[in-house]
Amino acid sequence: MTLNAQELHASFPSAGFLRRLAAWVYDFLVAVAIIMLSSALALGFAATLTALNWVELSEEMDHAGWLAQGPWYSIYLISVLTLFFGWFWKRSGQTIGMRAWRLKLQNRDGSRLTLKQTIIRLLTCCAGLGNLWVLVDFKNRRAWHDYAAGTEVVTLSKEANQLFYWNEL
Template sequence: MTEPTALDDTPPRSTAQIHASFPSASFLRRLAAMVYDLLVAVAILMLATGLALILPAVLNHMDVIQLSEDFSAADWLNQTPLFGIYLLSILAAFFCWFWWRSGQTVGMRAWRLKVQQRDGSRLTKKQAVIRVLTCAFGLGNLWVLVDFKNRRAWHDYAANTELVTLSKEANQLYYWKEL
């Protein structure tokens, strides 16, 4: 087949064939991407906390609760487990969205990693949720150090996914395709 032209955006091979040809990601690449994603996750949690602090301020203004110098809005948020659940939900939504939408988080894109189904296709929403629920905050990646043959983590096995290392060209292709 011929390469696609500017007027013909049909790829020369199926997307699944292109995706399936990449090697499994190493533990060190996974770790590096996790460090990048940790920085993004902290920023997102800071933003989510800032937004959550509006709720006690509004409730205090409406005289539903009474805040003082000894009992601040942060104290009010920290007294309930709902705040922790809210923050975990925000993080889960962040990872699920990026894994489902493009297969790459910010850190994964920087380190040319992509999560995909075993046949090379995009994750389903269900797979993204299973992956985030079984990743054990990244500790599941330690299994890659033991699984020499497949280099898959716990959450990859649970969700029937794989993490692959893209070529530079493929990483750029996926970036522009998602925009």
């Protein structure tokens, strides 16, 4: 059974703050793991550069200090997280935390996000703090980044969540 975008939009209510917060906590833990893995890769890269004698470290500097001395390491980590969230939002409308809490990000008509909407959402999400607006917006329960990108987050039924999961594989 396949559902069209209009049926999905009409079928599911907007997500409330507590459910969004729970998904944010899950995604935060995943983001920490991704940062750890990305940092390990960056440290391996720095170690390779020093092993090849392309970079020389002073006596008091280690690989982590070398990485942290300029803005590039921070830009790298932010880029990794941006790609992680952007890929999930654009591809399926669900991050790992959103899938666990049966949330789905979509256009107001139920369709998937465009690349432009994904970028707008990434630039305006304020690391999730924009979700606080849901506490004030009783009628629509939309966050700042939802308004900026023209999107909404809905709560799926268990069946619909499974359906979306299997359709994405």
